[in-house]
Amino acid sequence: MASRPAPAPKRPSQLPASKPPCNTHPSAIIADKAQITGAHAVEIGENAVIHPWARIRAEGGKVSIGKNSMVYEGATVGTVDGGDVLIGDYVNIETGAVVEAKSVGDGSTVEVNAVIGKGAVLGKWCRVAPLERVEAGEELEDFTVVYGDGQRRVDKTTKEHAEVRELKKVGQEKVVQAMRTLTPNAMAKWAG
Amino acid sequence: MSRPQAVTRRSAKSEYIETDTGNKISRRARIEGKQNIMLAGKSVVMAGAILRGDLHRKSDRPAEGGEKGGPITAINIGRASVISTDCTIRPPMRMSRGQMTFYPMRIGDNVFIGTGTHVSALSISSHVHVGANCVLSPFCVVKESCKILPDTVVPPHMVIPPGSVVAGRPARVIGEVGEGWGQGGGGEGEEYVEGGDLRALVRSIK
Numbered sequence: 001m002a003s004r005p006a007p008a009p010k011r012p013s014q015l016p017a018s019k020p021p022c023n024t025h026p027s028a029i030i031a032d033k034a035q036i037t038g039a040h041a042v043e044i045g046e047n048a049v050i051h052p053w054a055r056i057r058a059e060g061g062k063v064s065i066g067k068n069s070m071v072y073e074g075a076t077v078g079t080v081d082g083g084d085v086l087i088g089d090y091v092n093i094e095t096g097a098v099v100e101a102k103s104v105g106d107g108s109t110v111e112v113n114a115v116i117g118k119g120a121v122l123g124k125w126c127r128v129a130p131l132e133r134v135e136a137g138e139e140l141e142d143f144t145v146v147y148g149d150g151q152r153r154v155d156k157t158t159k160e161h162a163e164v165r166e167l168k169k170v171g172q173e174k175v176v177q178a179m180r181t182l183t184p185n186a187m188a189k190w191a192g
Numbered sequence: 193m194s195r196p197q198a199v200t201r202r203s204a205k206s207e208y209i210e211t212d213t214g215n216k217i218s219r220r221a222r223i224e225g226k227q228n229i230m231l232a233g234k235s236v237v238m239a240g241a242i243l244r245g246d247l248h249r250k251s252d253r254p255a256e257g258g259e260k261g262g263p264i265t266a267i268n269i270g271r272a273s274v275i276s277t278d279c280t281i282r283p284p285m286r287m288s289r290g291q292m293t294f295y296p297m298r299i300g301d302n303v304f305i306g307t308g309t310h311v312s313a314l315s316i317s318s319h320v321h322v323g324a325n326c327v328l329s330p331f332c333v334v335k336e337s338c339k340i341l342p343d344t345v346v347p348p349h350m351v352i353p354p355g356s357v358v359a360g361r362p363a364r365v366i367g368e369v370g371e372g373w374g375q376g377g378g379g380e381g382e383e384y385v386e387g388g389d390l391r392a393l394v395r396s397i398k
Contacts (some may be wrong), residue, residue, distance in 0.1 A: 033222070033224070052222070053222055053242060073244065073280065073282070074242060074280055077324070093244075095282065095310055096310060096354040108217050111327075112312075112327045112329075113308075113310060127343070128344070129361070130310070130329070130345045130361075131325070131327060131343070131345055131361065135365060149361060171287060171292075173196050174287065174290075175292045178250075178285070178291065178292035182247060182344065
């Protein structure tokens with residue numbers, strides 16, 4: 001029996017077969033282990049942060065991520081067959097969330113492991129609590145909170161006080177700044 | 193983290209890498225910042241688990257003569273703890289002194305974390321059993337010998353007192369673990385008991 005050859009040295013990670021045309025802002029931070037696949041265009045805005053193992057699937061349509069938005073690890077953004085996904089500015093898509101919505105308004109937060117169905121429309125400053133589901137095609141008004149097993153309510157504090165919204169924006173910018181110091185940027189891998 | 197043992201050329205590729213302190217880490221685990229993660233010994237990290245050791249507190253202090261004061265531990269996991277498949281362990285972050293900082297996270301001994309759970313707690317004490325698909329939001333604190341039922345969402349900053357059974361969304365204390373929590377089991381060949389000694393379970397994981 002022929003002896004086994006020496007194990008090959010570690011190869012650098014190879015790009016997935018279909019690397020989509022990415023239009024990324026130079027100040028965006030994309031981690032090395034993020035996964036961006038698909039054939040449609042991917043647009044990543046200023047200061048956006050894509051964590052390792054976040055998945056952006058531009059297979060069903062283009063994906064666009066706004067300024068200062070963050071896509072955390074394990075989150076999946078984009079549809080396989082459903083159409084474009086537009087993520088607004090200052091949006092947080094937390095760990096494990098699956099977002100196939102047609103659009104997510106500015107300032108919204110989709111929390112851990114939430115599922116947003118195809119074609120749903122989330123207004124601005126919405127909040128979807130962990131493990132919640134927003135069904136396909138559903139429309140959420142601005143300032144809606146989805147929580148506790150499907151209940152909905154309106155976030156009056158954010159709606160009525162503009163300074164709360166400003167503070168949230170500032171907070172988000174700080175988070176992005178903190179990420180910038182911690183995550184090595186592998187944007188070169190995905191640019192162009 | 194301790195160094196993995198040298199693998200002989202002829203051995204088949206096993207699922208787990210075993211370190212010299214007895215930790216078993218799956219080859220398919222997704223670990224960022226492994227130098228900031230401490231596994232005390234005989235702990236298991238299963239496939240697909242995401243450990244974010246790269247999210248650590250960045251000290252603002254200027255370097256004292258170019259010397260850094262020791263490695264920063266972002267995640268501290270105790271002995272004989274089990275992190276099941278597809279979990280996410282990430283240190284919690286919050287605004288402190290005008291900056292967003294990450295706080296180091298401590299997980300105690302004999303902690304079982306069920307599959308698919310998201311753990312962002314500040315600390316989890318020993319002998320805790322966390323069910324599958326839970327969400328432990330940032331800065332929650334889980335004290336000793338608790339049981340968290342599957343599909344629970346623990347809201348941020350919640351402190352779960354020792355010995356409680358917690359369930360629901362948002363999580364509520366629904367009962368207390370009995371006197372016999374964690375007793376029995378842990379011996380060779382026996383079924384492991386929730387909250388008990390997980391070393392036998394760790395040994396049986398190949």
